Amino acid sequence: MVHLMSFEKCVRCGSCIKFCPLFTAREDEKFTPRAKTYILQVWDLLEDDEELAKEFRRLVFQCTMCGRCEEVCSSDVDLLHIYHEQRSKALKTAPQEFEYLEALKKSLAESKNIYGLDQEDRAVYWIDELIDEIPDIEDRVYEPGKTAEVVVFLGCLMSFRSSQMDVVRSLFRTLERIGTDYLVLGADEFCCGHPLYLAGDDEGAELLRSHNREVMQAAQAKTVITGCPGCLIQLKNYHNLEGIEVLHDTQYFDRELGRPPTLDDSEEFAYHDPCELHRIMGVKTEPRSVMRKVGVNFREMDLSCCGGGGLVRMTDPDLSDKIAEVRRQKEHLGDTTVVTCCPSCREQFLSVGIETRDIVEMIDEAYQKEEE
Amino acid sequence: MKIRDVVIGANASIFYRLDFKKIKGAYYPKTEEDVDEVLARARESRLGVTVKGGGSGLSGACTGGNAERFIISTLLMNRILTINEHEGYVDVQPGASPDDINEILEPRGYKFYVAPSSRDIATVGGILNTDGGGNDTWVNGTMRDNTIRAKMTLYDGRKIVVDHKGVRSNDGALENELNRLGFTLNDVASSHGTLGFITELRVAIRPLTELEVVGAVAHFDDATELGQTLTKMIAAKSPIKYGEALVEAHPDIREDLQLPLLILQFPEDYTDDLRTITDFTMLQPDEVERMKEIRIKLPKRNPREGIQLALFEGYGIHDQSLLKMQESVDRINELLISHDYKPFAKYGHAPSKWYVGSNEPAYGMVMHSREIKPEGKSGHEVLKAILDIVDLCDEIGMTPKPEHKWPYGDRIKRARLEKIREVVGQGFNDFIFCDDCGEMLGSMV
Numbered sequence: 001m002v003h004l005m006s007f008e009k010c011v012r013c014g015s016c017i018k019f020c021p022l023f024t025a026r027e028d029e030k031f032t033p034r035a036k037t038y039i040l041q042v043w044d045l046l047e048d049d050e051e052l053a054k055e056f057r058r059l060v061f062q063c064t065m066c067g068r069c070e071e072v073c074s075s076d077v078d079l080l081h082i083y084h085e086q087r088s089k090a091l092k093t094a095p096q097e098f099e100y101l102e103a104l105k106k107s108l109a110e111s112k113n114i115y116g117l118d119q120e121d122r123a124v125y126w127i128d129e130l131i132d133e134i135p136d137i138e139d140r141v142y143e144p145g146k147t148a149e150v151v152v153f154l155g156c157l158m159s160f161r162s163s164q165m166d167v168v169r170s171l172f173r174t175l176e177r178i179g180t181d182y183l184v185l186g187a188d189e190f191c192c193g194h195p196l197y198l199a200g201d202d203e204g205a206e207l208l209r210s211h212n213r214e215v216m217q218a219a220q221a222k223t224v225i226t227g228c229p230g231c232l233i234q235l236k237n238y239h240n241l242e243g244i245e246v247l248h249d250t251q252y253f254d255r256e257l258g259r260p261p262t263l264d265d266s267e268e269f270a271y272h273d274p275c276e277l278h279r280i281m282g283v284k285t286e287p288r289s290v291m292r293k294v295g296v297n298f299r300e301m302d303l304s305c306c307g308g309g310g311l312v313r314m315t316d317p318d319l320s321d322k323i324a325e326v327r328r329q330k331e332h333l334g335d336t337t338v339v340t341c342c343p344s345c346r347e348q349f350l351s352v353g354i355e356t357r358d359i360v361e362m363i364d365e366a367y368q369k370e371e372e
Numbered sequence: 373m374k375i376r377d378v379v380i381g382a383n384a385s386i387f388y389r390l391d392f393k394k395i396k397g398a399y400y401p402k403t404e405e406d407v408d409e410v411l412a413r414a415r416e417s418r419l420g421v422t423v424k425g426g427g428s429g430l431s432g433a434c435t436g437g438n439a440e441r442f443i444i445s446t447l448l449m450n451r452i453l454t455i456n457e458h459e460g461y462v463d464v465q466p467g468a469s470p471d472d473i474n475e476i477l478e479p480r481g482y483k484f485y486v487a488p489s490s491r492d493i494a495t496v497g498g499i500l501n502t503d504g505g506g507n508d509t510w511v512n513g514t515m516r517d518n519t520i521r522a523k524m525t526l527y528d529g530r531k532i533v534v535d536h537k538g539v540r541s542n543d544g545a546l547e548n549e550l551n552r553l554g555f556t557l558n559d560v561a562s563s564h565g566t567l568g569f570i571t572e573l574r575v576a577i578r579p580l581t582e583l584e585v586v587g588a589v590a591h592f593d594d595a596t597e598l599g600q601t602l603t604k605m606i607a608a609k610s611p612i613k614y615g616e617a618l619v620e621a622h623p624d625i626r627e628d629l630q631l632p633l634l635i636l637q638f639p640e641d642y643t644d645d646l647r648t649i650t651d652f653t654m655l656q657p658d659e660v661e662r663m664k665e666i667r668i669k670l671p672k673r674n675p676r677e678g679i680q681l682a683l684f685e686g687y688g689i690h691d692q693s694l695l696k697m698q699e700s701v702d703r704i705n706e707l708l709i710s711h712d713y714k715p716f717a718k719y720g721h722a723p724s725k726w727y728v729g730s731n732e733p734a735y736g737m738v739m740h741s742r743e744i745k746p747e748g749k750s751g752h753e754v755l756k757a758i759l760d761i762v763d764l765c766d767e768i769g770m771t772p773k774p775e776h777k778w779p780y781g782d783r784i785k786r787a788r789l790e791k792i793r794e795v796v797g798q799g800f801n802d803f804i805f806c807d808d809c810g811e812m813l814g815s816m817v
Binding site for chain 2: 008009011012013014015017018027028029030032034035038039041042045046049051052055056059073074075076
């Protein structure tokens with residue numbers, strides 16, 4: 001449901017200010033949710049000021065879209081929807097101010113992935129790495145006519161980034177171990193559309209989604225799993241996959257693992273809950289349940305953003321780094337390894353030198369130890 | 373114009389449509405030295421200064437009116453400077469919120485006992501300037517009762533330290549003159565930023581006691597029965613640790629509650645004595661928490677259609693107006709409806725304590741009110757409704773909530789502040805003393 005004027009519901013109480021990772025990092029009130037809704041509330045007093053309008057268009061992209069403001073808001077202001085709508089409006093009003101997004105849009109339009117790499121390579125890098133360990137892995141790649149109970153939607157980061165290879169390896173090894181009947185979409189997987197959605201380009205996102213929808217229906221999948229919370233948002237909320245269950249990989253493994261082997265390890269990890277997973281998609285218990293099942297000793301981190309969401313990594317990399325750095329200091333992350341379950345959060349932590357692991361790696365490690 | 377200079381005007385009052393061109397500087401100091409620097413710049417530019425805390429207040433004092441001015445936010449002056457458990461105080465910068473303070477104190481087994489519902493963002497400097505409190509002012513007093521001293525910088529840069537006995541300053545003449553006037557923390561309390569910039573506060577803390585309390589709810593036929601019950605509680609000095617009355621609520625937010633009702637927490641051994649005052653039903657802890665949650669969210673919730681606003685946020689109902697409370701509520705509603713406002717919610721701390729302009733304490737209920745905003749009202753029409761409410765308060769013996777007294781002529785407080793400003797100087801929130809203050813506020817609605 002679209003609430004075109006929902007910013008008017010903001011009573012400007014300010015309860016969102018101190019939770020906002022941008023305020024914490026920048027110590028400037030203009031980045032806060034209250035500031036953004038306030039600007040919209042008094043826009044009629046400001047709209048003649050073109051410089052200010054330009055500054056506001058930039059400001060709406062300086063948000064990690066973590067949703068914490070919306071969670072604490074007692075006035076039911078649909079803040080994420082407002083930001084999305086304002087981003088879309090900004091792009092349409094002044095596309096010349098967002099040329100840095102053009103490369104992304106071009107990559108997605110032409111190559112169907114965020115890196116602009118050859119789409120045929122989607123299943124090349126990780127197959128090269130895994131073929132010795134899983135000789136039949138190539139058979140798991142979708143081709144027209146192949147069907148499976150489960151389709152794995154890897155997402156762009158896990159398909160192309162070498163930093164995600166260990167997670168991809170762990171994911172496939174675990175699926176093989178528990179005997180899942182699965183296919184990976186490979187070159188037939190297009191970007192889920194999340195980056196375009198975050199940029200306010202709904203039409204572009206829909207073009208990608210419609211292709212994915214057709215492929216997953218052709219594969220006769222009963223379940224789609226993904227390790228990327230951004231992809232999960234798109235697959236579950238916007239792909240209209242009627243009759244197909246969409247799960248985050250931690251949800252799938254929590255359901256399927258039964259009683260897995262446990263790690264006998266005293267190391268204490270810090271668990272970072274990806275905002276898009278726990279706050280937007282409401283997946284809170286399963287990641288913790290899986291960690292407990294495999295005996296991960298973890299402490300909870302504050303439920304705040306890593307700094308990598310909302311395209312901020314692209315629109316304002318300094319701000320993104322600063323958010324991560326502030327978190328490292330506030331949460332005394334020094335030598336602690338952060339466990340999470342989002343490739344984007346992992347990339348963000350890695351970029352500021354914080355060691356991270358994905359929950360799927362912990363599952364795999366527990367099995368490996370048992371096998372040894 | 374920069375966005376930074378606009379968003380510093382964001383505040384929870386109905387006075388939020390500022391003439392942003394008149395904000396000549398938005399500052400976020402972190403230290404007293406930073407404040408000195410900004411004030412020096414203001415003097416050089418011959419501009420007035422408005423100090424803003426979290427902007428959660430409803431008086432509009434943090435807007436600074438409509439003159440060319442600097443606005444200085446204390447949001448980044450939020451450090452806890454000293455913790456002295458032995459002597460029972462903490463020194464804090466003015467931008468710390470009660471939640472900020474208690475986040476540090478509670479693991480040490482101590483607490484700062486001032487808890488307005490906006491305690492997550494309201495700053496202690498702002499709370500002293502409105503003499504705010506929370507639902508437990510009945511037990512713990514208002515901010516002035518919990519403040520030991522305040523360090524202030526005046527517009528001309530001179531420094532003073534104010535406590536409940538008087539003033540100290542490096543400027544002997546200033547110290548003598550202020551002490552001759554009997555200047556104390558009572559004057560700073562509820563001064564709405566008109567005297568100076570509070571750079572540091574020493575506030576009282578006490579051990580975090582896990583007092584065993586039980587929860588209950590009392591239902592009433594009407595608000596008069598509620599008011600009479602509160603009068604008896606006040607007379608009996610009932611040891612109510614938490615008291616919140618829900619008087620009226622729109623069906624969109626009322627849930628399954630039967631109103632009026634009074635949510636209470638009190639020591640278990642007071643149960644029998646309380647029964648001599650009113651009938652009530654005991655509640656399980658989770659039921660109490662659920663009701664508290666409903667209450668705390670009332671000021672921020674919206675109807676399914678339309679938007680709520682706090683036209684006139686607080687009514688200090690006491691003595692006769694409390695004894696005839698339903699009549700008081702009916703008169704308020706009649707007036708609201710005559711101005712096209714649909715009553716949305718009425719609720720508040722009860723029993724409660726606040727201070728009037730003469731610094732005498734008053735006891736009763738601070739009833740907050742929310743209305744559904746009518747379409748198409750001009751700022752001046754809104755202000756007219758507010759001023760009619762002020763007249764009604766005068767007529768039926770209610771105190772406009774302390775935070776709202778200043779624009780509408782708490783003559784005693786205003787005269788006192790004017791006298792003090794003859795000594796400490798002007799420069800802070802001068803608009804409050806202008807004859808056209810009401811007009812100015814009307815333009816910002």
